[in-house]
Amino acid sequence: MGKNKGMIIVQKTIEENPKPLTWHKVDNELEERIFFTCPNGHTSLLEDLIVPWNILHHVNKKGKVRPSVICFSKGCKFHDFITLQDWTS
Ligand SMILES: [Zn+2]
Secondary structure, three states, X not given: OOOOOOOEXXXXXXXXXXXXXXXXXXXXXXXXXXXXXXOOOOEEEHHHHEOOOOOOXXXXXXXXXXXXXXXXXXXXXXXXXXXXOXXXX
C-alpha cells in the first residue's frame, strides 16, 4: 500500500493458519488454488481478487503477481501489487 507499488512481500503459510499478508496453496487431485490474506485478515482465492476481471492473474517465476490485487471484503481498501515469497511455479 502506499507509494512502493510492487514492494509488498507476502509470506507463505499453511492453510490452517492464514494470517494477514500471507498466501497459501491448496492442492487436490483436481486443481491447485492460491489463496491470499490481505493486511486486514480477509482470505480469498487469488483469482477472485484480480482486476480487470476478464484477465487471469499471472504469477511469474519470482512470485510477482500481475495485475494488481484488490480485496473486495466490505470496508476493506486493500489494493496493491504483491509478490508471493517462496513461490515455486
Ligand atoms: Zn481485506
